[in-house]
Amino acid sequence: MDILEILGYFGALLIGVVLGLIGGGGSILTVPVLVYLMAINPVTATAYSLFVVGTSALVGALRNIPKNLIDFRTAIVFAIPAFIAVYLTRLYLVPAIPEEIFSVGGFTVTKNIGIMLFFAIIMVVASISMIREKENGRNTEVKKVSYNYPLIILEGSLVGLLTGIVGAGGGFLIIPALVILAKLPMKKAVATSLLIIAFKSLIGFIGDVQNLEIDWVFLLIFTGISVAGIFLGVYLNNFINGKRLKKGFGWFVLLMGIYIILKEIL
Structure with a gap:
């Protein structure tokens, strides 16, 4: 086992710690860890990422069920189009991407x-949302849940497509x-999102098994x-300020996203 492989397994632990500490964000590390430290092909890495992310999110979701933090009806309404989109993306769209997408001035963009x-761009967008997130008083109280079905279905489909491509x-x-x-409310949204992430990621992975x-x-x-x-992160959450950690992690993800862009282009 070489040093990069050891760092890769440490990265696996870090992915779970981040998920346990801030309830999200760890999945954005999975593909870079698998590609750059474990030397796994990007297409395979995005597939493995779906399994890692789905299983980790499922553990987090199961922890939230006894606390009554998951809105199952909302999860079902959002998740069904996401399930379909991620499964079809992994089964048909990703394999259909040509090995050479296009060439510009002698530089060939391969699959x-x-x-x-594309993954690096998503990392940059995600990092900005983490860095800019502000504490406010909105949506912290329990309100009557309402459904904008057309927009929820559209958003679910788009998230499923994105998940399918980048893992x-x-x-x-x-x-x-x-x-x-x-x-x-925000707490319910975070808990419900874990259940959605778990099932759509694992269903997407089924498309890869084939x-x-x-x-x-x-x-x-x-x-x-x-x-x-994850369990280590949950324990450490008792001693670490989650908001500050999330912003710090956001800056880390931003730098990593920029690094990937420069590495792949140069």
Whole structure:
């Protein structure tokens, strides 16, 4: 086992710790850890990421069920179009992307480079939302949940498409959608988003099982370490300011996103 592989398994633990500490964001690290530290092909890495993210989010969701923080009706309304979109994306769209997408001035954008560049852009967008997030008093009280069905279905489909391409959970898109479109309080939105992320990620992964050869031993070890990290993160949450940590993590994700863009282009 070389130093990069050791760092990769440490990265798996870090993914879980971040999820346990701030309730999201850890999934954005999964693909870079798998690609740059574990030397896994980007297409396979996005598939593995769906399994890691889905399993980790499911553990988090199960922890929230006894606390009555999950709105199951909202989860179902949002998740059905997301399930369909992520499954079809992994089964048909990702395999259909050509190995050479386009060439500009002698620089060829391959399928692997294209996926990593798109993922890096998503990282930058996610990091900005984490850095700019402000504490406010809106939507902290329990309100009557209402449903804007057309917009929820559209948002669910878009999040499913995004998840299918880059293998990230999409919590930074799901949580605002649940708050704005379903009028959920923030705590319920975060808990409900974990259940949505879990099922749409795992269903998306099923689309990959039919197309890719899965190294189950490695995947289960990596996922197990990540899940252990969640419990460590939950414990550390008692001693660390979550808001400050989220902003600090946002800056880290921003720098990593810029690094990936420069690395893939240069």
